[in-house]
Every structure is written in structure tokens, then in C-alpha cells.
Amino acid sequence: MTAPSEPTATATPTHGPTHWVLSLSCPDRPGIVAAVAGLLASHGGNITESQQFGDPLSGLFFMRVQVEATAPEATLRAALDALGAEFSMTWRLDVAGRRxxxxxxxxxxxxxxxxxxxxxxxxxxxxxxxxxxxxxxxxxxxxxxxxxxxxxxxxxxxxxxxxxxxxxxxxxxxxxxxxxxxxxxxxxxxxxxxxxxxxxxxxxxxxxxxxxxxxxxxxxxxxxxxxxxxxxxxxxxxxxxxxxxxxxxxxxxxxxxxxxxxxxxxxxxxxxxxxxxxxxxxxxxxxxxxxxxxxx
CATH class of the missing domain: 3.40.50.170 (Formyl transferase, N-terminal domain)
Structure with missing residues (x-):
């Protein structure tokens, strides 16, 4: 789910793939990276940068991914909503490089x-x-x-x-x-x-x-x-x-x-x-x- 207190304005290009940055956190468990990568791939995504960290102290998993994807923003957000519910995930999606x-x-x-x-x-x-x-x-x-x-x-x-x-x-x-x-x-x-x-x-x-x-x-x-x-x-x-x-x-x-x-x-x-x-x-x-x- 996205944080409701933060602005969510984006500047989505109207033609061609959009370069997104996705950041997320959730309780750590096996399969998170595979699930995120699979979701992005199924929506025409090509990952250009990916970093992740599991914190043994808090038991939380953190990930930041940059991806070029062809799917419409609304479709991508709906899929992330579903994934977020499955993994108790807090996530944020924005256009990479947006000021x-x-x-x-x-x-x-x-x-x-x-x-x-x-x-x-x-x-x-x-x-x-x-x-x-x-x-x-x-x-x-x-x-x-x-x-x-x-x-x-x-x-x-x-x-x-x-x-x-x-x-x-x-x-x-x-x-x-x-x-x-x-x-x-x-x-x-x-x-x-x-x-x-x-x-x-x-x-x-x-x-x-x-x-x-x-x-x-x-x-x-x-x-x-x-x-x-x-x-x-x-x-x-x-x-x-x-x-x-x-x-x-x-x-x-x-x-x-x-x-x-x-x-x-x-x-x-x-x-x-x-x-x-x-x-x-x-x-x-x-x-x-x-x-x-x-x-x-």
C-alpha cells in the first residue's frame, strides 16, 4: 500500500516504456525478490537497477528497483496493490528522475x-x-x-x-x-x-x-x-x-x-x-x- 500522507503525483510519458523506481519494505520471507521480479516481467518490465537488504534486527526486507515497463501506470499499480496485500508490503512507485x-x-x-x-x-x-x-x-x-x-x-x-x-x-x-x-x-x-x-x-x-x-x-x-x-x-x-x-x-x-x-x-x-x-x-x-x- 502507498503512504496516504505523501503526494503521489507522477509525470508519466505518453509514448513508449516508462522508467519507474519502485521502493518497498515488508516482513522478510522467502520469495519476495522472485515475486517482485516476476510481476514486473509480466508487465513488460526490464529491470535496470536492483538493490535489496534483509535486516535481521527488525525482521524487515527492503528493496529498490528501477525498471522500464510498458504497462499503463494504473495496471501496474493495481498489480502492486495485490502483491502488497499478499506480502504485507508498503511500497512507493514513481517516475525515475522526476524532480x-x-x-x-x-x-x-x-x-x-x-x-x-x-x-x-x-x-x-x-x-x-x-x-x-x-x-x-x-x-x-x-x-x-x-x-x-x-x-x-x-x-x-x-x-x-x-x-x-x-x-x-x-x-x-x-x-x-x-x-x-x-x-x-x-x-x-x-x-x-x-x-x-x-x-x-x-x-x-x-x-x-x-x-x-x-x-x-x-x-x-x-x-x-x-x-x-x-x-x-x-x-x-x-x-x-x-x-x-x-x-x-x-x-x-x-x-x-x-x-x-x-x-x-x-x-x-x-x-x-x-x-x-x-x-x-x-x-x-x-x-x-x-x-x-x-x-x-
């Missing part, structure tokens, strides 16, 4: 926003950034330079509920599939995290689970670390504890000041966030409880 509609949230730090906008425009990052939302106006010109609508949504203790309602309004109005917190320095409410579960990626400027919360580079400097890092993870109601998608590091030594760690860390943050966004948009990330399975 995922994305909303980016920022505060005042520009490096991650610049990087995502540049990669979307020049490096084939498979997202369509439809809006930038910020609790400040400092980065309005950056969004304007790339021609992206900018929405200033200030947040205070008294206006947080209204601000989140406006954000959800934009998500619905713009058919947003993914929200990226690109150094957005506000904590999302538990209700918002539940509503957008599995659809919000945050970049934390630390190698989680170490140095959570505020000023992690100062915390790292105080502990004399030899590696600094950044962590891209899904957002949950537990601060900085959501399932980790990607991490990256840089080696440092005792001579580095806090500001040096911050400067080095910004490049690490850009890299980790861009990879996480790409993998999510390509349906390479599957949730396994509080962990992720990432088919790179």
Missing part, C-alpha cells in the same frame, strides 16, 4: 541554501525548489537571485502555532513533497513533526549523536575533538534524534579555533545535506524504525 517538489527553510546562514539552489540549477539535483521560507529576511535576495518565491514567516513564542499553520498551508498549496531545514534555527512542534513524518530533512552541524542542541562547534572545540562532522537526518519530535541519512567529517587538530571549525564545518554541512536530499528524492532512503536503509 521532487521541495520547500527549503532557512534562518540567516546562507551556505546550505546557496548550495541546494546551485545544485538544482547546475548539477542535476532532482528537486524542484518551489519556495524558500524563513523566520528572517536576511536571505530573501538569495532566493530572488535564483527566481524562487520567498516567504517571511516570523516565529515567536506567541506566534509559533500560527507560523506552523502557515507553513502547512504552503505545503498543501504548493504540493510540497519534501521540506529541507537548511540551517533553520527553530524547533518544530511535535504535531508538525508527526504531520510531515518522513518528509522533513534537517542538517545538524555536528556528528550526531554527539554535541546536540545549540553551539555544537563550541562544544566540540571544548572537548578537543580531532574530527568535526555534520549529520543529515529526518526530523522527529525528539530534538536531533531522528533517523540518520548521511554524515560527513573533516579532520582537525588542536590549533583550530572555534571559528575555524565553523568555517570548515560549513562545507561538510553542504556535502552531507546535498547527498541526503538527492538520495531521498531518488527514493534511495527507506525507514527502518529509528534507522534508515540507504541504497546508494
Amino acid at each position: 521532487m517538489r521541495t520547500l527549503v527553510m532557512v534562518s540567516t546562514a546562507a551556505h546550505c541554501l546557496h548550495d541546494l539552489l546551485f545544485r538544482q540549477q547546475s548539477e542535476g539535483l532532482p528537486v524542484d525548489i518551489v519556495a524558500v521560507v524563513s523566520n528572517h529576511t536576511a536571505l530573501e535576495d538569495v532566493a530572488g537571485f535564483y527566481g524562487i518565491p520567498f516567504h517571511h514567516v516570523p516565529v515567536t513564542r506567541d506566534t509559533k502555532t500560527d507560523a506552523e499553520a502557515r507553513l502547512l498551508g504552503l505545503v498543501e498549496e504548493l504540493d510540497v513533497e519534501l521540506v529541507v531545514l537548511a540551517r533553520y534555527m527553530q524547533i518544530l512542534s511535535d504535531d508538525l513533526c508527526r504531520t510531515l513524518s518522513g518528509r522533513v530533512i534537517n542538517i545538524h552541524h555536528s556528528f550526531l549523536p554527539s554535541f546536540k542542541g545549540a553551539r555544537p562547534y563550541a562544544q566540540a572545540h571544548d572537548r578537543g575533538v580531532k574530527l568535526i562532522g555534520a549529520t543529515a537526518h529526518y526530523v522527529t519530535g525528539d530534538l536531533d534524534e531522528g533517523p540518520i541519512i548521511e554524515q560527513d567529517v573533516e579532520r582537525v587538530d588542536h590549533s583550530k579555533k572555534v571559528e575555524d571549525l565553523v568555517a570548515l564545518g560549513q562545507d561538510v554541512e553542504r556535502r552531507a545535506l546535498a547527498r541526503a536530499v538527492r538520495w531521498h528524492a531518488e527514493h534511495r532512503v527507506l525507514l527502518d524504525g529509528h534507522r534508515t536503509i540507504v541504497f546508494r
